[in-house]
Amino acid sequence: MPDPTLDSLKEIALGELNDDSFDMESPLITNELNGKSLLSLLMDKVVERKNVFDIKKPHKGVVLLSTSVLTAGISDPRTRRNAVRTGRVSEEDATPVFRNFAIIRVPEHHAHIPSPNMRLLLEATESDPASRAQLETEDKLLLSMHDGFFSSPTNLDDMPQLKAGDIILLDGDGLIIKCVEPATTDTSFFGRVRTGLQGAFDRAQAAVLGEVAPAPIEGACEFIENMKRSSLNRFSDEFLTGLLANAQAESGLRATAEGDRRDDVGGNGQYSIDDGSGNRNCSFGYWQLNICAATSPKQPPTGARTDSGGRGFVNWYNANHALQLVLDNGNTGVNPNLYSAIRNSDTQFEFMADWMEKTMTWADPKASQITMSPTTNPAGITGPAFADGQVVQGEDLAYYWGAHIAHYFEGCAGCLDINKESSVKRGKSGKNYYKDGTHNGCTS
Numbered sequence: 001m002p003d004p005t006l007d008s009l010k011e012i013a014l015g016e017l018n019d020d021s022f023d024m025e026s027p028l029i030t031n032e033l034n035g036k037s038l039l040s041l042l043m044d045k046v047v048e049r050k051n052v053f054d055i056k057k058p059h060k061g062v063v064l065l066s067t068s069v070l071t072a073g074i075s076d077p078r079t080r081r082n083a084v085r086t087g088r089v090s091e092e093d094a095t096p097v098f099r100n101f102a103i104i105r106v107p108e109h110h111a112h113i114p115s116p117n118m119r120l121l122l123e124a125t126e127s128d129p130a131s132r133a134q135l136e137t138e139d140k141l142l143l144s145m146h147d148g149f150f151s152s153p154t155n156l157d158d159m160p161q162l163k164a165g166d167i168i169l170l171d172g173d174g175l176i177i178k179c180v181e182p183a184t185t186d187t188s189f190f191g192r193v194r195t196g197l198q199g200a201f202d203r204a205q206a207a208v209l210g211e212v213a214p215a216p217i218e219g220a221c222e223f224i225e226n227m228k229r230s231s232l233n234r235f236s237d238e239f240l241t242g243l244l245a246n247a248q249a250e251s252g253l254r255a256t257a258e259g260d261r262r263d264d265v266g267g268n269g270q271y272s273i274d275d276g277s278g279n280r281n282c283s284f285g286y287w288q289l290n291i292c293a294a295t296s297p298k299q300p301p302t303g304a305r306t307d308s309g310g311r312g313f314v315n316w317y318n319a320n321h322a323l324q325l326v327l328d329n330g331n332t333g334v335n336p337n338l339y340s341a342i343r344n345s346d347t348q349f350e351f352m353a354d355w356m357e358k359t360m361t362w363a364d365p366k367a368s369q370i371t372m373s374p375t376t377n378p379a380g381i382t383g384p385a386f387a388d389g390q391v392v393q394g395e396d397l398a399y400y401w402g403a404h405i406a407h408y409f410e411g412c413a414g415c416l417d418i419n420k421e422s423s424v425k426r427g428k429s430g431k432n433y434y435k436d437g438t439h440n441g442c443t444s
Helices: 035-044 077-085 118-126 129-134 137-144 189-209 220-228 237-251 309-320 336-342 345-359 394-410 421-435
Strands: 059-072 097-105 147-151 167-170 175-181 258-261 280-284 369-371 391-393
Touching (some): 280 309, 309 336, 309 345, 345 394, 369 394
Parallel strands (some): 147 175
Antiparallel strands (some): 059 097, 059 167, 167 175
């Protein structure tokens, strides 16, 4: 389905991102000054008056075009793991560090400049950098009228490569502080518009086919409710909140999300799937199940399953469905059956229910409390709440599962140490979701 929300930036009203408005009751505008107040106002107010268009203050903008540059570490996961395993570099030195560079449009500041073609800019962001030379002359001119910003050195877990349509927070010195709303998530500004349009399209299509299409997932509480309506309902609220935290980090809660792009030669990229437009990806769905990797980067404790999420999905599906999926290692990239199954919301929930029960074997994911010991805390989460003998429950247990799922199941670059980076962030995310009542669903 075409994405009309990226054709232009007209959807964003002036003042929606940044409140750059004047006080209409200000005496400076109404001219209601008298002789008595003039000197006082001039001394106390006028000299302190700030220009509302002063870009030195933090403000939001929309990414038009971006790129990321590796500044340290090793970007390829396989090469990085081999280098760490053989002792050539430490895990810390091997962790990839990037800078994001982007051309930004601040609607309230650039309203006088026509919007470039956002669809072409998104395609340019996602394709080979050389293709950017093929942008229309008019779009290049419009881009040159906007401002360039860059991020501090960061890892892709903290700030993924920016894409056209992402809403980001900027400071006044050309620095990107953080991504506020990724354009690809259903809860972002563009995502909310896109979700409504896509949902209407899906339901109309389903009506023709005689089916009822599921309503789109719009946020965390809806995601929790959908998990509880599936076979995942056997698990504790704390465990489901940990799954939520990881799904949010991996895909923005999108069942059809795709990532870990591979070219069609070399390494294990021959197993990647073409999405129909020439893009070859290895990871799919809420939890980015990787079909290219044979095993998880971080092996769980003895007795747990060791296949990667994607390979595990294929084996599970074939054991439970008449239709048999195969991994294509012939570099064709054409695998419609697997592509459809692994991007299906209900099928992902079914798989995760089975896989988590068989993978998380060192502690009971159905329990509402767990007593800490070397057995139940195999990765060694530190902190007073997780000392041996402590009974962990509630928000602390949500942290526990968010971190353990990141560490043993997701195995992202920043998840390899359970007490650092992404494992900690996902643990905190699970804890915060639990504290604010998200685990109860949308009725809390």
